[in-house]
Amino acid sequence: MKHKITRREYLRIMGISGIGISAGSLISDRLLAQDIGESGFQSSVIATNKVQDAQSSAVLINGEVIQPRRRLSLLSETDVLVVGGGPAGIAAAIAARRAGAKVTIVERYGHFGGLWSGGLVLLIIGHIAKGPKQVCQGIGEEMMRRLEKMDGAIINRSHGSNPTVDAEAVKYLMVEMIEEAGVEVFLHCWGVDAVRQDNSLRGVVFESKSGRQAILAKVVVDATGDGDIFAAAGARFEHRSHNIGLVSRIGNLDRVDKTKTSDTEKPRRLGSATPVPGVNWVNLTGPEVDGLDLATLTRMELNHRKYIWTKMQKVRSVPGYENVYLVETAPQLGVRITRILDGLNRVTVDDIKKATRHPDVVGVGGAAHFEHGEWQIPYGALVPKTVDNVLAAGRCIDCDVRMADLVRLIPNCFVTGHAAGVAAAVAVRDRCTPRQADVTEIQKILRQQKAYLG
């Protein structure tokens, strides 16, 4: 080459041609779109092929993968950001909205309900204390009442019994209630990092098909179950291992010919009934492992899937049970406990034994099998010790090892979610951090929202 191009000239050429190509493709794409649209084809072509933030991909430098620093776009700005759309998150979002805050809820799966629907934990236990006395009221009870009015949504709803729900009904109901409440929703969106400023949380970073974006909020409710957000925010926590299972549903149990086998040969452990006739949900406890370890999660999925399939084949080989089949394995792995917040207060077994009355009670929990009395949940168990503007809700609130199996039960997640939502709204309204929020105000609004506080 005789003539050397200067850098400026080079850039100018590239820039112009870039614009030219983009414009050209834009025009031609639109033409293409019009073409296909006219011929009646179902799918359409999106008008751009530009990937967001193309220059910020990770690079390999000296054998290490480095993510360059870049600006993230803002997905939304809100008062109360609820991360996680399970029982705790839904309760928190609806509660905060009803208390007057602007609320956004974000969920990593494509549906609400978390382990309740996605995890197929269809039996509701933990809302009834010895008596029997139902201690889970408020938004959780409201959901159960609405399920009663829906066709085929819930069975065994009577005083002192543990009901069973249908997952699809739950998913639908939550959509209805969230939309009624007027909460902003983002599904298929995974909370991956915290937006921090000193010891305060200012928002959360999300990853989705639309790329890496941030939502800024005044208060964040961490309803992820694993405390992903408060951990990213730098709050102290305990990392525990616990059993990981996989729930499944089996069908055609109403097409079993019981006369063909003796009682001793009948297959056992076929779960319990759901609102769908002939379909049972089957629980699985699983080994005690680390629910934050990817290799473990993978191994659990693989092992449980093999076990469930093999077990079903055995069931089908029993005379009379040939029609029984595996309807589905839960799309969500049954992780029970991972991170536990180190909060201002802790729920302990003494709270049951001594029937402790906390002055900052924001919720009351029950028993799994009606075998003991109610226990009060102090507000401090939701508040991290060192980080501001984030509240824990659901199974990750501060509790001792023996109480974790009660705190994580679905109705008790409704209760703590409800409390977190109200507390977040109060903090926003009073322009203070959740730590400084007036607990008597929180309790007053909770009672207005029909929560039972003992």
Add this chain to the structure above:
Amino acid sequence: MEDGQDGGCSLPRPSSRISRRLLVRLVCIIVAVLCLLPIGDKDILLAFVPALSPFVAVASILVTKTVPLILILGFVTGLAALFRHRWFCHWVCPMGLCLDGASYLGRRLKRRPCQAMSINQWLLALTLAGAIVGYPLFLWCDPLALFSGIFLLGERHQMLAGAVSFLVVMLLLILSVLLPHVWCRGLCPLGAFQDLLARVPRSIRSILKPTSSLPSRERAGHPVARRTLLGLLIGAASSGILRLAGRDASRPLRPPGAVDEFNFKGLCTRCGNCVRSCPYGIIDRKTGQQDITGFMTPVLSFKEDYCREDCVRCTKVCPSGALAGLDLSNKPQIRIGLAQVDMNICLLGEDRECSACMRWCPYNAIRYVFSEAEYTLVPVIDADKCNGCGACEVACPTIPHKAIRVFAQPDIV
């Protein structure tokens, strides 16, 4: 009533001395009843009455080979008995007062009063010899134990045991009407023991000063000595036979601090103190089962409550040391029994969520282990930490039978 107040008579009036004694005895029985009635939050006061017996104290030392503090009461009584023959019977014994009342009625009905019998000496000898071998055969005949036992008539769940105690005392009362003074003169082993103690100073004196001994007493001594020796031999033999016979018997759950099962069944005086002292009502008296040697002894029942980790009350009130005194600090180390799980009943065996037993165990003795073979969790009990308190049994939600229960351990030889 004081001398001289009746107008100058200087001789002590017999009736005034009798009524003074009666007054003291009435006060004693009232005090005893107040101590034994299961009202209020009595602790060591419960032990006061049955622990007064030196008969029980000596048997206790012979069996347990230890001298706990509670035996002081018996010692004091026994010591005084060396100097004042049967002072306890005349001034204090509440059982004696009741039976004297019945005897008085009998005498009024012109029944012939009982003359001295030797049955009480036999009972004493059999018991003390049995105690040396490990089973004090008739310790339950102690009058204070019999008296204390009736204060459990309204016992929770146990009408039969209360009725038994009541009937025994009723029987003695009726017997005392028909044959006045039969118990105190002829049957009561504590009376025989006091007779024995009263002879000690005289024997010592006769050894030190042989010339002043009375011939009639010496002559009467030989049959007594022969009888006593025979009683001791039979007692020891019976106790030995019972030990061999009861070797493989299954044992029930005993209150904490219980001594070796064989010793326990004999050393327990059936006074009912432990039952009265238990704030949680988990102690019952055993009336069922074929084992007569353990009839009416206390057993634990975890139907509504368990042996709390912060309580050792029953061990502080046992007059005979059948329940050895415990401190709260060594309660975790004692072994009431061991918990065992029946996976056919356990909810975990049905893939159901439950962690009640682990939650309620005060000693962290239970954990759940995933069984690859069963593909579910199985509760595993750490035998080094489990003391058999029964908290898990109470907590277990399965009905009608509990999946986890406490079973008594076989005695460690």
